[in-house]
Amino acid sequence: AQKVTQAQTEISVVEKEDVTLDCVYETRDTTYYLFWYKQPPSGELVFLIRRNSFDEQNEISGRYSWNFQKSTSSFNFTITASQVVDSAVYFCALSDKTGANSKLTFGKGITLSVRP
Amino acid sequence: NAGVTQTPKFQVLKTGQSMTLQCAQDMNHNSMYWYRQDPGMGLRLIYYSASEGTTDKGEVPNGYNVSRLNKREFSLRLESAAPSQTSVYFCASSRTSASTGELFFGEGSRLTVL
Numbered sequence A: 001a002q003k004v005t006q007a008q009t010e011i012s013v014v015e016k017e018d019v020t021l022d023c024v025y026e027t028r029d030t031t032y033y034l035f036w037y038k039q040p041p042s043g044e045l046v047f048l049i050r051r052n053s054f055d056e057q058n059e060i061s062g063r064y065s066w067n068f069q070k071s072t073s074s075f076n077f078t079i080t081a082s083q084v085v086d087s088a089v090y091f092c093a094l095s096d097k098t099g100a101n102s103k104l105t106f107g108k109g110i111t112l113s114v115r116p
Numbered sequence B: 001n002a003g004v005t006q007t008p009k010f011q012v013l014k015t016g017q018s019m020t021l022q023c024a025q026d027m028n029h030n031s032m033y034w035y036r037q038d039p040g041m042g043l044r045l046i047y048y049s050a051s052e053g054t055t056d057k058g059e060v061p062n063g064y065n066v067s068r069l070n071k072r073e074f075s076l077r078l079e080s081a082a083p084s085q086t087s088v089y090f091c092a093s094s095r096t097s098a099s100t101g102e103l104f105f106g107e108g109s110r111l112t113v114l
Helices: none
Strands: A003-005 A012-016 A020-021 A024-026 A033-039 A046-052 A059-061 A064-069 A074-079 A088-095 A105-107 A108-113 B004-007 B012-013 B020-025 B031-039 B042-049 B064-067 B074-078 B085-096 B109-113
Touching: A003 A088, A003 A105, A012 A020, A024 A074, A033 A074, A033 B074, A046 A059, A046 A064, A074 A088, A088 B042, A105 B042, A108 B109, B004 B085, B020 B085, B020 B109, B031 B064, B031 B074, B042 B064, B042 B074, B074 B085
Parallel strands: A012 A108, B012 B109
Antiparallel strands: A003 A024, A020 A074, A033 A046, A033 A088, A059 A064, A064 A074, A088 A105, A088 A108, B004 B020, B020 B074, B031 B042, B031 B085, B064 B074, B085 B109
């Protein structure tokens, strides 16, 4: 069975601090995909990144970076120099298989509050 | 650019009443999904439709039915609402499948069952 664990439930930081959101996953598949989604206070979920199981290269997009380590089954998300607009709930997700019938399993989410 | 549109955005029901949540996407996506979001539980999949004409159960399908009316529309029906179905419901779509493409979400429908 697929499982995504986001052990941190709430994180509060002061603006300009760096913050890392942890994600640990479980799967028996050799091919799978990992995702991060952001849910700002407005409520709509926004896609941030997708990473397949064969690509362990870290990715950086502006202030956002992702560290994928298969050895520890982790896909962590770091926000550098956080801003108030980063305040949101962040979800990590795992696809159960590839193909037309694939679907995502989400973690419980991490609520990030960035204080001015 | 409408994307994924859900109606209604808010609804209050009494126990035992029925209702249908409507979802439509204008991106010509093949796959559509219904999730529910509850505090401390994250997003849980109710039903999904990998393509027009097919539907499958997700993690929490009990008490719900779905219809993939056509490629654009995917509705979720509560036949006899229960307080445990108080939640925020999200419809989502993806161009191919959940694994190969990002999900596009609607704004959510907040349902309260008294």
